Amino acid sequence: MPSLSEAFQAHPVYLHHKHPDFNSLQEQLPDSYAWTQPDSDHHSNNTTTSTVPVIDFKDPNASNLIGHACKTWGVFQLVNHGIPMNLFTDIQTACLALFSLPLHQKLKAARSPDGVSGYGRARISSFFPKLMWSECFTILDSPLHLFLQLWPQDYAKYCEIVKEYEAAMKKLAAKLMCLVLASLGISKEDIKWAGPRGEFNGACAALHLNSYPSCPDPDRAMGLAAHTDSTLLTILHQNNVSGLQVLKDGEGWVALPPLAGGLVINIGDLLHILSNGLYPSVLHRVRVNRSWQRFSVAYLYGPPTNVEISPNEKLVGPGRPCLYRSVTWNEYLGKKAKHFNKALSAVRVSSSINGLFDVREDQNNDFQVG
Ligand SMILES: C=C1C[C@]23C[C@@]1(O)CC[C@H]2[C@@]12CCC[C@@](C)(C(=O)O1)[C@H]2[C@@H]3C(=O)O
Ligand SMILES: O=C(O)CCC(=O)C(=O)O
């Protein structure tokens, strides 16, 4: 089976700017980080009243509630999910330890232009003329070789934390998949790689650690620009600092404040495709603030890299044409690396026939550079 890391070999991302040392940028926002915000965006932040659904995983009606949230928002917060609190404390401790290392040490584990794993900027940086106020660290498979560079003495402790965290996320993601699919009327028997008990054992995943340092001019800076994830679903843990926002049709950007012990679950592009557009992947972004450093840990969950994902036949019929052609995650990551937020449209089959376009094509660049 090809590995996820092969997806970027054909689309290397060269980021020409030097890696920043955010500690030395605390006086004034450099022009290369200054984004400007259109007036309409200020308004949408202030007037919105609705909130992202919070779902109790132990609720007997959880599958229906999840289905409704996926359809109307593409995102929800999950509580009572059974993940022990100490796993969150440990992974957040690992984030703090990692991002607090001196820059020259972090760069020993720098991500290569055609690679997936390691330290650097978000890959999407290459699509924007301005820089984002964040740094990230991506882990695919074992972090051992990277952590050996970062912590020659302490690497084992951090490897153990990552291993435990990933194992817990893998189990939770499989349970979520079963409920999400059930809410669409799809059973685990309909998905070959689900396995007999819905363990989704062959699933592929990446762990993405994000750090958003405090920022001298947060209104003009952008932590992470608006994007959708290419995943089936993403499970995100945020520390106690706000910043994450999702775009809601007709309402604008809605904040997703951290809930102690809660997890944010968002629909990615592959589930958007599998559900034939019924469960839309959600555009999200991260704003920064003047006082607090924010950390988040995203578990990016997808199918085995060689599995073709296409609209499920139960969701295709006379009134609902098949909207997307089938793609593997690897192939889709290649599309994302090339077309960014237009990747869904790039695999859409009937857009040119019906004159339909994926909504997010127009929603991509609400922040302009100034
Ligand atoms: C598996 C992956 C999904 C991702 C690219 C990656 O190889 C690892 C990082 C992921 C991430 C996180 C931030 C947003 C995003 C669009 C990006 O640039 O890197 C996603 C990618 C994705 O979901 O397409
Ligand atoms: O930091 C966050 O809250 C969001 C991170 C994110 O969107 C990602 O890693 O894909």
Ligand SMILES: [Fe+2]
């Ligand atoms: Fe994301």
